[in-house]
Amino acid sequence: MYDYLRSKIKITMRISILIFFSLFFAAQTNAQVKHKISGHIEGCVDTVIYLANYYGNKLYYNDTTTIDKKGNFSFPGKPFKECGKYAIVTQQSRRFDLIVDEENIVMEFTPDCGIDNLKFKESKNNVVFYDFVKFINQKMKLRGPIDAVLQDSTKTDAEKEPYKKQLLDLNDEVIAYQNKMISDNPNLLVSKLIKMSMDIKIPDAPADSTSDASKKLWSYYYYRTHYWDNVDLQDPRLVRDQAFHKLIEKYVSTTLPQVPDTMTKEAKGLLEKVGKNEDAFKYICHQFTYHFETAKIMCMDEGFVYMIDNYYAKGMCPWVKAEKITEMKKAADEKRHCLCGEVPFNIILPDLNDNWVSMYDLKSKYTLVVIWEATCGHCKKEVPKINELYKKWKSKGLEVYGVHNNLEIDKWKKFVDDEKLEFTNVSRNQFIMTQDSATKLIYGGKTTLESLNFHQYWDVNSTPKVYLLDKDHKVIAKSLGHEQLDQLLERLESGENVSEPMEEHEYEDEDEMESDPKGGSKMAPRAPQKPGTPPGKK
Secondary structure: OOOHHHHOOOOOOOOOOOOOOOOOOOOOOOOOOOOEEEEEEOOOOOEEEEEEEEEOOEEEEEEEEEEOOOOEEEEEOOOHHHOEEEEEEEOOOOEEEEEEOOOOEEEEEOOOOOHHHOEEEEOHHHHHHHHHHHHHHHHHHHHHHHHHHHOOOOOOHHHHHHHHHHHHHHHHHHHHHHHHHHHHOOOOHHHHHHHHHOOOOOOOOOOOOOOHHHHHHHHHHHHHHOOOOOOOOOOHHHHOOHHHHHHHHHHHHHHOOOOHHHHHHHHHHHHHHOOOOHHHHHHHHHHHHHHHHHOOEOOOHHHHHHHHHHHHOOOOOOOOOHHHHHHHHHHHHHHHOOOOOOOOOOOEEEEOOOOEEEHHHOOOOEEEEEEEOOOOHHHHHHHHHHHHHHHHHHHHOEEEEEEEOOOOHHHHHHHHHHHOOOOEEEEOOOOOOOHHHHHHHHHOOOOOHHHHOHHHOOOOOOOOEEEEEOOOOOEEEEOOOHHHHHHHHHHHHHOOOOOOOOEOOOOOOOOOOOEOOOOOEOOOOOOOOOOOOOOOOO
16 A cells, blocks of 8 residues: 555656567557657757557557657557557667547657646647646655654654555545546546556445454455456557556466466466457467466466467467467476376386386375486486485385486486485386387387376476376376475375475576586577387387
8 A cells, every 4th residue: 555656657757768679569550540749859950769569568659750840749640450659769779658549639848858848739648648748757756754653763753654544545545546547538548558557446345244364365355356447458548558467377377376277267267358458469379378477376377378279279379370379388298297286197117126116106195207317417406305305205105206317328327326325216228218219118118108208297407307296196296396395295194285385496506417418508408309200100
């Protein structure tokens, strides 16, 4: 509540423009429109001036024109789908924001782009917008002394109390101004933009919500259900404003519980609400997909696979190049068989004594699959600790199935021997990965194609890669460190609920990395080329 004013629209007048380029930026059309964006800049002649448009929280060059000898310039207006918040930018990187809609805009300003000298002869949107900006600036000046007291550690709570009341009053004044502005100008684009930036008002919880916990839960679900009430999701103009990005980013990363099943359901519902609004569809689809792909939260890759399968692979994302779609589909395929709750493909490979060992044959309460490399810096630290974890939990039903990820067999055997690893360890080797040997082993029933190419089905893009399986070899957890695994096993054994999101373990950067014989770091190797498909199979 107290940060409300600070979170409102900021107009930065004297700042260098940041220009970004993105695969997701929609190309501007050359549609002919009747209205124009024109202006006069005092004391500036025979130079260029730029029109830039927001796309979410980024600002892009959009158009360029010349200021004539009298200081006048003009840009063509924009069709409805390209309207939104823009900026006028000078060659000196001075700028001010501009609401562009289907109306003529005529303005006058000075080279410093200060709002005190900015006047609009035509454009109802911008007159209303800058009246609001000036109002906010006045309130921010009043807030300064209040903040100083509230942040003063020498002041008592009693001394701060009247200042908190002043801040609440300022907040109420801003909300009242916004509501009146929207009510007085219901058809203006600026009203939609301001409304989009406003917080959802949460009513008091029902009387039957007796406990504080139940009241908080009711308030949360009300907020989540009504999160988009202030946004016309079918209006393409709203994507061209920073507030749209802030809303979707907050919704995806903090408002929604970080549970893939819940998030994919919400993504589906939100994308359906945008209707034919292609820009909003693109922005929302990308934001969910990016979060699923990059969030360091266990099991979140389920959401990534969902987005690829249901949108990108179905031709619903034409802004992404075909080769990128292919790459994304491949990444999804490498994840889909080892998602949380799935039973991954079996791995059947020879151990140190050339005995073929099937992961499925380990009949235990828990199976920890560890895909590692003897030359990987992180593995050298983590695998011995997993060995200690194994010794602690073996009697309680834990088996560890270690899978070496490259063909450097001598180094693998030496590491296992030096570290006295007690758990099962298997590896491919140069012989079984030849075309003839692989075909014979597969047809002879010794192993499978999926097993020899486990890296394609166990999402091995870095090592060590760790999966905890239950007695039915279903994935319980993944990408955790040895300490997290120890804590998780303790909780599982005590019968605790372990359904809440868990952060994946992140390894610190290695200062010294051993080199791959083929070049490159051992941090994220790719396994050898898979053996050819056996005759008669496609």
